[in-house]
Amino acid sequence: MxxxxxxxxxDALDQVTDHWSPKVLAQVNDQFVKIAKLKGEFVWHKHxxxxxxxxxxxxxxxxxxxxxxxxxxxxxxHVVPKGIMHNPVAKEECWIMLVEPVATAxxxxxxxxxxxxxxxxIQA
Amino acid sequence: MxxxxxxxxxDALDQVTDHWSPKVLAQVNDQFVKIAKLKGEFVWHKHxxxxxxxxxxxxxxxxxxxxxxxxxxxxxxHVVPKGIMHNPVAKEECWIMLVEPVATAxxxxxxxxxxxxxxxxIQA
Numbered sequence: 001m002x003x004x005x006x007x008x009x010x011d012a013l014d015q016v017t018d019h020w021s022p023k024v025l026a027q028v029n030d031q032f033v034k035i036a037k038l039k040g041e042f043v044w045h046k047h048x049x050x051x052x053x054x055x056x057x058x059x060x061x062x063x064x065x066x067x068x069x070x071x072x073x074x075x076x077x078h079v080v081p082k083g084i085m086h087n088p089v090a091k092e093e094c095w096i097m098l099v100e101p102v103a104t105a106x107x108x109x110x111x112x113x114x115x116x117x118x119x120x121x122i123q124a
Numbered sequence: 125m126x127x128x129x130x131x132x133x134x135d136a137l138d139q140v141t142d143h144w145s146p147k148v149l150a151q152v153n154d155q156f157v158k159i160a161k162l163k164g165e166f167v168w169h170k171h172x173x174x175x176x177x178x179x180x181x182x183x184x185x186x187x188x189x190x191x192x193x194x195x196x197x198x199x200x201x202h203v204v205p206k207g208i209m210h211n212p213v214a215k216e217e218c219w220i221m222l223v224e225p226v227a228t229a230x231x232x233x234x235x236x237x238x239x240x241x242x243x244x245x246i247q248a
Contacts, residue, residue: 005194005202005203005205006194006196006200006201006202007200007201008197008199008200008201009179009199009200009201010199011199025201026177026201026203027175027203028155028175028176028177028203028223028224029154029155029174029175029224029225030153030154031152031153031155031223033177033201033223050153051151051152051153052152053150053152053157055133055221070129070130072130073132075132075133075134075135076130076131076132076133077130077131077132077133077149077150077157078129078130079129079150079151079152081129097179099152099155099157099223100152100153101153
């Protein structure tokens, strides 16, 4: 956030150089607002206690569930409910905004080489 | 939200016919995600216990504070901190997304003819 507490999301995303590495931009109450660039397939995981909001700034995203796939296009908002296994897949680069609790673990109850700690998400 | 739990924010805003009347589109944890069309000047108010996130989908918004005015353009995100007096002013029609706690009162600790109850925000 700038001194006046404003951040332009497309501009901030433009400066992100790595994929699947969320950056914390703001806190609203007990939730963080993050941005990330996604490309390729992530990893199946769930968050037992936290809903996760996805908003598509640019591009398209497939949200795979065990029983369906939800297609998300630019301007679409989608909430992944707590406790539900999911796997985001971006065929081409996709820019997203996320809203999730401060306590949310990146890859839920599993840890992979893709996992980014909260410290990494804030410092970046 | 549709059956697949997806809503396109610009499309949803396109169907809003009144100004200063937030519509609840989704819940993520203890927060509501709302959309609203703004035009003209609202009313000075504060929310003692709730931060309020503004994201500008289309247009421009001036967020007036007692000691400054913050200019918000398309793609900008801004958090109004809890307890701070503020007054949104849109010279031309502005489309926004809001994230705020489920419990947030529309006009904070005051009630005016502009005030929309939570029931009105959900039913609309």
